[in-house]
Amino acid sequence: MKNIAAALISGLLFGGGLTLGGMTQPSRIVGVMDVTGVWDPTLVFLFLAAVGTYHVIYRLAVPRGKPLFATNFEIPTRKxxxxxxxxxxxxxxxxxxxxxxxxxxxxxxxxxxxxxxxxxxxxxxxxxxxxxxxxxxxxxxxxxxxxxx
Amino acid sequence: MAEFSVINSLLGGVLIGLGGGLLLLFNGRIAGISGIMAGVVLPRAGEWLWRAVFLIGLVIGGFAASWSAVGVISFGLERSMPTLIVAGLLVGFGARMGSGCTSGHGMCGVARLSKRSIAATGTFFLTGIATVYIVNHLLGGSL
CATH class of the missing domain: 1.10.287 (Helix Hairpins)
Structure with missing residues (x-):
């Protein structure tokens, strides 16, 4: 059941981050894509912070060889x-x-x-x-x- | 207000990265919401429960952030229901056809430096920008 608890914690953080960061405001999504209009760059910061944070955890997690509550990493391999x-x-x-x-x-x-x-x-x-x-x-x-x- | 939004966005991004990262560290899974959602809507052998629980966490976490007044859930666009239906169909169909969405490709894949994900992310941003150009500047902003 540890993996279910982990999925819940992950979802809570992810959902909280989406709302806090502005992703649940479609007007901001359109704003960041409106590069020829009144550009709203706010979500660029969210994107950079999310990718940076995930990159660090990825580099710490994968060399461990296996996740904490599962037998193997399931990471896409297609190129x-x-x-x-x-x-x-x-x-x-x-x-x-x-x-x-x-x-x-x-x-x-x-x-x-x-x-x-x-x-x-x-x-x-x-x-x-x-x-x-x-x-x-x-x-x-x-x-x-x-x-x- | 602008600076406040930037700080919220940075913190939100860190939380998203942390949530996705913990799913990898703990369960070894990529936090691709379209894949997780497809696995709940179209259940395949096993694997249903953690995906459903993740989505429930997503809703509760997001609601808690809006309830605590640090985040906002608000639509804020002028879109008709038929437009939203077409949009949703495209998002769902496109995410499955393209093997992922903003989370799986945009965050996890780009952070892993996957060439497939970088190509997909560049593509959906480009067509998104072109669509916004058409809607906002040729059609007057509502659809």
Whole structure:
């Protein structure tokens, strides 16, 4: 059960950070992307602090060989930059900018009960199901890791 | 107020990095919210409980930060419901197709110096910036 407690603590910190840092204000997300308008750089600081902090913990954790409450690290090993990756990221960016929500802040904002967050979270779940289960996507494109090449 | 926001943003970033980092140190998992969410919405063998608990923590932690008046949960954009539905579908579909989102690629992957994640992060920022340009400067800011 230690790993469940760890997941809870991790989620609490992550969610608190998203709200404290301004990620649950879609107007700020749009503001940081509005580079030709009234640019709001606030979230750049959040991004740098998050990446820096994670980088330090990553460099301390991984040389240990195994995590504290699990048998192994599950870290992505793929290196291929392919059209699926880039197309998915491109679509993601359009949706992110349209709503001002990426998945984490959208889920966090459910706590406020605001209608926009509820609609976006349901639509995100539907979009995930559409990709993972839907008939639109050829099986070969889904996120089934290829054998090492 | 501007400086106050910057300090909040830096502290928020440290907390996000810490939360993600602890998930790695303790459980060996990447804190990719879209992957965790997909694992809750579309359960696969095992692995459901920690993901659900993580998401519950996310909501409680975020709510606590807003309730304590140091953080804000507020929409603040002019968007119609149909726009939000299309946006959410794109976010969910795109995150699965692109193997990650702002957390898994943007924070964890960039911090690991993964070339895939750096490419994905650059791509979604670019299309995001282009979209905001169109919405804010060609369509008048509401959609």
């Amino acid at each position: 291929d930059i392919n059209p699926t990756l880039l197309s998915g990221a491109a679509l993601f960016g359009v949706g992110w900018a349209l709503s001002g929500y990426c998945p984490g802040p959208a889920v966090v904002s459910l706590g406020s009960g605001q209608a926009q967050a509820i609609v976006v979270v349901v639509a995100i779940a539907a979009g995930m199901a559409l990709f993972d289960l839907g008939p639109l996507v050829p099986r070969g494109l889904r996120n089934i890791p290829k054998k090492a090449t």
